[in-house]
Amino acid sequence: MNIRPSAKGLVTIGLVVLGVIATIGSLLVYVRQEALMKEQALLARSLALQASELRDVDPYTSLKLGVAAVHINADAASRKALLESLLVLRREDLFSMDPRGASSxxxxxxxxVALIKDAxxxxxxxxxxxxxxxxxxEAEERAELEGDYENVDFLALSSDGRTALIGQDNGTAALWDLTNLAQPTRSETINAGAAREADRGIEALALSRDGRTACVGDLDGNFAIWDLSVRTKPIRxxxxxxxxxxxRSISLDADARLAAILAGDRDVTVWDLSRPDNPIQLSRLELPFNTAEPISITxxxxxxxxxxxxxxxxxxxADPAKPIHTATLDMPNQDLYGIALSDSEKIALFAGDGGSVPVWDLSTPSRPTNTSSLKNYSREVSYIAVSADGEVALTASPDRGVTMWDLRDLPEMLEDPVGVACNAPDSLKITREEWTRYAGDADWTRYGGGLLGKDTLAACSIDWALSLA
Structure with a gap:
């Protein structure tokens, strides 16, 4: 007996078939989208890695590939690689320095104004x-300070660049007046020992922002505070x-009312210097490691x-008598040699081995962020300094000598690295030959290659091209 399906049954069957077709279609679209996203992620990672490799030898191509990588897949790694390529373009080596001798x-x-120890x-x-x-x-060396400085690398400079304190081989520190940069005047010497004539071997020194207070520490644990209000007559x-x-290290806050001192292997103490005649130890840090170095107070x-x-x-x-551990910053460096802190935005830079200077944002101390690195050192960065506003940094390295970094647009780079890179007049064009060399067989038309009838791809327009795909 033949049973003919009712109209309602046919409609139901039809809806089921359509649902199956729609589901299959959605799955195919999803699979295709997943494959494209995976391809884009792999391509962006490859371009970012090649941008890193080219950063020192071909910074312009490195920048083009970095922008392309962020437009293709704007993950944290791609953004960081682009930031580092931008920073390299803000680097100037002081070639008149002797690279083998640059140290502090x-x-x-x-x-x-800078003090630079060269040999x-x-x-x-x-x-x-x-x-x-x-x-x-250009940067210009205005004068050389005469003295016995061969084996000492301890330098300090006041905020206005007019007062300098220099460690010497004879266990004292020389005080210099730099009011006239071309004709600096040596004023007096100070030391860390109990007696004026003590010669203990200076190991650390610090100078207040206004150049009126100096702190000096030596090999035997002597710590002295000096009043430099009259440069020619310093008073202990x-x-x-x-x-x-x-x-081993002394660090002062901006007003020289608080000091941090590192002594021995790991003894870090905090001192109240509001009464220089009677410094008071407020606390000692309970460190989670056996060896500390370096230290820096904000x-x-x-x-x-x-x-x-x-x-x-x-x-x-916040309460100097009760320090509280708030965060740990993971470093690529096996050894750290120095920490430089700016005032504004609390940018921190770290000198050490491994060929890079990690840059951290400490504006939220409990959640510090590793934003980028100053790259392209083959061995290490021995010393580092940064201006109070965080706009200029100096690094000293055995393999590059001294390098100046212009960080004036660092906040803009951190917020929008692509925007800063694409502000260039030439819009960062990638030729077909370059695309094949660095992107392999990836279909460049999908990313805007030849879109305007030319044999080029605009790295700054890849996001627009992808939106049309």
């Missing part, structure tokens, strides 16, 4: 020419002997950073 640097608050000499440098609007401007305000022995005195192997830790000094 200090910088004024505005970044215009056994210390130069006074005017960096204004590289920071003005003149594209032909106090002296203490730290039981941990050798003082300008407002509310945080202190302590470095160790492959890490740096942030401590809150």
């Amino acid at each position: 640097v200090a910088l004024s608050q505005d970044g215009h 056994d000499e210390i130069g006074v440098w005017d960096l204004s020419g590289m920071l003005d609007e003149n594209p032909e401007g 305000r106090s002296h203490v002997r730290l039981p941990a022995g050798r003082i 300008a407002d005195g509310r945080e202190i950073l302590v470095g160790s192997s492959q890490r740096a830790d942030v401590w809150s000094l």
Whole structure:
């Protein structure tokens, strides 16, 4: 007996078939989209890696590939690689320095005056020419400081660049007046020992922003505070002997009212210097590691950073008598040699081995962010300095000598690296030959290749081309 399906049954069957077809179609679209996303992620990663490799030898091509990578897949790794390519273009090597001898640097608050130790000499440098609007401007060494500086790398500079404190081989520190950069005047010497004539071997020194207070530490744990209000007649305000022995680092806040001292292997103490005649130890940090170096206190005195192997830790000094550990920064460096902190935005830069300078944003101390790195050192960065506004940095390296970094547009780069890169007049064009070399057999038409009838691809327009695909 033949049973003919009812009209309602046919409609139901039809809807089921259509549903199956729609589901299959959706799955096919989903699979295709997933395949495209995977292809784009792999391509972006490859372009970002090649951009990193080209950063030093061909920075312009590195920038093009970095922009392309972010447009294709804007993940954290691609953005960071592009940032580092942008930063390399803001680097200027001071080629007049002897790369084998460059060892220590200090910088004024505005970044215009620098002290640079080169082999056994210390130069006074005017960096204004590289920071003005003149594209032909250059850094200029204005003078050399005479003295016995061959084996000492301790330099300090006041905010206005007019007062310098230099460690010497004879265990003292020389005080210099740099009011006239071309004709610096040596004023007096100070030391860390209990007696004026003590010769203990200076291991650390710090100078207040206004150049009126100096702190000096030596090999035997002597710590002295000096009043430099009259450069020609420095006055020792106090002296203490730290039981941990050798003082390895001293860091002051902006007002020189708070000091952090690293003595021995890991003894980090916080001191109240509001009464220079009677410094008071407020606290000692309970460090989670056996060896500490370096240390740096923020300008407002509310945080202190302590470095160790492959890490740096942030401590809150909201109550200096009760430091609280708030964060750990993971570092690629096996050894850290120095920490430089700006005032604004609290940008932190770390000198060490491994060929890079990690850049961290500490504006939220409990959640620090590794934003980028200053790259292209083959071995290490020995010393680092940054201006108070975070706009200028100096790095000293055995393989590059001294390098100046113009970081004035770093906030814009952090917010929108593609926007900063694509602000260039030539819109970063990638030729067909370049695409084949760096992107392989990836279909360049999908990313805008030849879209305007030319044998080029505009890296800055890849996002627009993908939106049309």
